[in-house]
Amino acid sequence: MIWSLVKIVVFIVAVAALALGAGYLLEAEGGVRVIVAGQEFTLGPLESVVGLIVLVLVIWIGLKLLGLLVAFWKFLNGDETALSRYFARNKAAKGFDALAEGMMALASGEGRVALAKAEKADRYLNRPELTNLLTAQAAELAGDRKKAEETYRKLVQNDSTRFVGVRGIMKQKLADGDTDTALKLAEKAFALKPKHEDTQDVLLKLQAGHEDWAGARQTLSAKLKYGNLPRDIHKRRDAVLALSEAKKVLDKEQTIEAREAAIAANKQSPDLIPAAVMAAEGYIEQGQKKYATRLLKKAWEAQPHPDLAAAFAAIEPNETPAARLKRFAQLTRSHPENSESRMLMAELNIAAEDFPAARRALGDLFETDPTTRSATLMAAIERGQGASDAVVQGWLTRALSAPRGPQWVCDNCQNIHAEWTPICTNCSAFDTLSWKRPPSAEIAMPGGTEMLPLLGAQSAEAAGNAMTVVESTSDESDVIEAEDLGNPKKKGA
Structure with missing residues (x-):
């Protein structure tokens, strides 16, 4: 409110001052004499003021016209001027619009449209680092791999x-299956950006x-x-990498280095079963059976496994079945109810010809956790106890x-x-293997298997043939052989 009042007062004062000044000029005497081409012009005070204003206006317009002519001349010579900047801004605006439309087309999966927009943006913009990125991705989406590779270069x-x-060329080489070139490119990309996670994973x-x-350990x-x-x-x-390195050294028959690498791998991850087995073998070769026993017991506590049992048996290869049974009790003590422990003790008792103890060790395992191996052990126990061929x-x-x-199984x-x-x-996934049941572990047979015992011949030869089929469908190293079923006194496990 006050500011509006102040502006009104200022306006009135200004008008009054102009009126007073004009009245003063009208009442004043004298003026300005101007001589042009021999003619004399006398201007009064008010006319002199108006003439001065007109002269200033003409000079200003003349200077602007002169500046326009100079700018036009510079524009023709290619110099930067306001006119050139105007056209440049207009051109850049069209280029960025085309770039934005190309990115939208790329996100929408329209490769050809994105490629056309990228070419348009390249014509308007002098920004190859932007337009080439869009061109390369659009060319890949459109299936023009040659264009994409040229742009990546x-x-x-x-x-x-x-x-x-x-990175773009590396991905193309990976798609082509050229892993040798892809490896070199991945190393180059890693050197340029060592923090980039995807590049680390690919390398x-x-x-x-x-x-x-x-090299993989360095990348890790x-x-x-x-x-x-x-x-x-x-x-x-x-x-895992240390273990793999140890296996590679072992292939070169450099056993000392392999043992050291395997032992180091086991110390880093005691639950890694292959590392524990290889480290135990290294200790056994060195005659350090105590260390091998301690290592295998620790690995068995983490996860019972047949390979650990085989390595534990290799500590004393010439012991009697009774002595082995007693020594293995120390191993299975940590997980007595585990299915691996129960089947292992059943095998050891079969080897010691103590078939009742083998049955007690196996218990109801086939009913609670049926596997090919537990069924085979039950057949061996029945044969050892003198059961008929039909039961076996x-x-x-x-x-x-x-x-x-x-x-x-790969996770x-x-x-x-x-x-x-x-x-x-x-x-080709790294470190994804786990010791577990496969998703589809059962064998599908038309009509089921309930009638198979009645269809087969009731003879020991039929039992032996069936056992041979079982061996062909299982890759367990400690499955009882068919000939053991016919001779229960023969050593097993």
């Missing part, structure tokens, strides 16, 4: 986009695939350093349709492996 030439170019996978275990350490891997997982996977054959028939039990693709490997042979 252009990106490699620019310092700010070199990493993107190298680690390629190094593991090429059995470059030392980088993942831990830059916070892309938890410490406990790093410890486990580093142990009945158990062998059950073994045909029973699940195979725990196997080395990623569920592929089953006969032995542990650091990399899945099916999906």
